[in-house]
Amino acid sequence: MSRGNTRVTDAVRTEACPVTEVLDRVAGKWSIGILTAAAHGPVRFTELERAINGISRRMLSLNLRRLERDGLLIRTVHPTVPPKVEYSLTPMAQELHASLTGLVSWAERHRSAIAEARATYDTAAARELDAG
Amino acid sequence: MSRGNTRVTDAVRTEACPVTEVLDRVAGKWSIGILTAAAHGPVRFTELERAINGISRRMLSLNLRRLERDGLLIRTVHPTVPPKVEYSLTPMAQELHASLTGLVSWAERHRSAIAEARATYDTAAARELDAG
DNA sequence: CTGAATCCTTCAGGATACTG
DNA sequence: CAGTATCCTGAAGGATTCAG
Numbered sequence A, B: 001m002s003r004g005n006t007r008v009t010d011a012v013r014t015e016a017c018p019v020t021e022v023l024d025r026v027a028g029k030w031s032i033g034i035l036t037a038a039a040h041g042p043v044r045f046t047e048l049e050r051a052i053n054g055i056s057r058r059m060l061s062l063n064l065r066r067l068e069r070d071g072l073l074i075r076t077v078h079p080t081v082p083p084k085v086e087y088s089l090t091p092m093a094q095e096l097h098a099s100l101t102g103l104v105s106w107a108e109r110h111r112s113a114i115a116e117a118r119a120t121y122d123t124a125a126a127r128e129l130d131a132g
Numbered sequence C: 001c002t003g004a005a006t007c008c009t010t011c012a013g014g015a016t017a018c019t020g
Numbered sequence D: 001c002a003g004t005a006t007c008c009t010g011a012a013g014g015a016t017t018c019a020g
Helices: A010-016 A018-026 A031-037 A045-051 A057-069 A091-131 B008-026 B031-037 B045-051 B057-069 B091-131
Strands: A073-078 A084-089 B073-078 B084-089
Touching: A018 A031, A018 A091, A018 B008, A018 B031, A018 B091, A031 A045, A031 A057, A031 A091, A031 B008, A045 A057, A045 A084, A057 A073, A057 B091, A084 A091, A091 B008, A091 B057, A091 B091, B008 B031, B008 B091, B031 B045, B031 B057, B031 B091, B045 B057, B045 B084, B057 B073, B084 B091
Parallel strands: none
Antiparallel strands: A073 A084, B073 B084
């Protein structure tokens, strides 16, 4: 999520708006996908890369670091050759994943309704352009 | 939800698509705040502007349009002078708001744990820099 | 295999000014 | 009151390359 030229520090912002703090954990194009992909046990880097359709190696790495930093992911390095690194959710993240499941469920249930609403809205706007 | 010997790849691909759609509706700095602020009945534009700390008039307007387009907000114009416009959640959005409440609750419960994890992570990184 | 480093583009979002 | 229009910045994210 872009914050533009906001001058407010993170500390002040999160204190003022806890809602934003939630979003920051889940924000970004890939966080939910990573959390979902890692929810059912230890997963290797390459497995995640293959599982999450369209993610770049860079973004996967960046997001894994951020999630690990926030205490949502456990990173386990097996000192073998070739290296083997596994990621899994912390208990805290497991809870988060449960909430996210609710979101996913909502999206599945209303996906077509949203598409329809959007189409209706757009045709209405187009008609106004014709009329005006 | 697949478990056990189901391969991660298959489990995630089927979820990753709606996941992206969810995120698109909730993405952005203000969507959750707007949905939360409008959840308890019709709210006027200026009321939202005051309720949501730090939002600009432009972003409020843009997000209201987007939410309305997706069928999450109802926009009611009262042809009075001065103009009066009220926003309220559609039933679909009410359900979404229920899920979002879970997210907010999660954030409140684990906020300090996240801050602590972050501090630990950062000090560990700093120590490695010193050692190296 | 698991990354980190670098460069580059896109776009959300802030500041500001204007309008019915 | 409830917006729209314009300009601009900074962060997200993609592509590519290098490394342990």
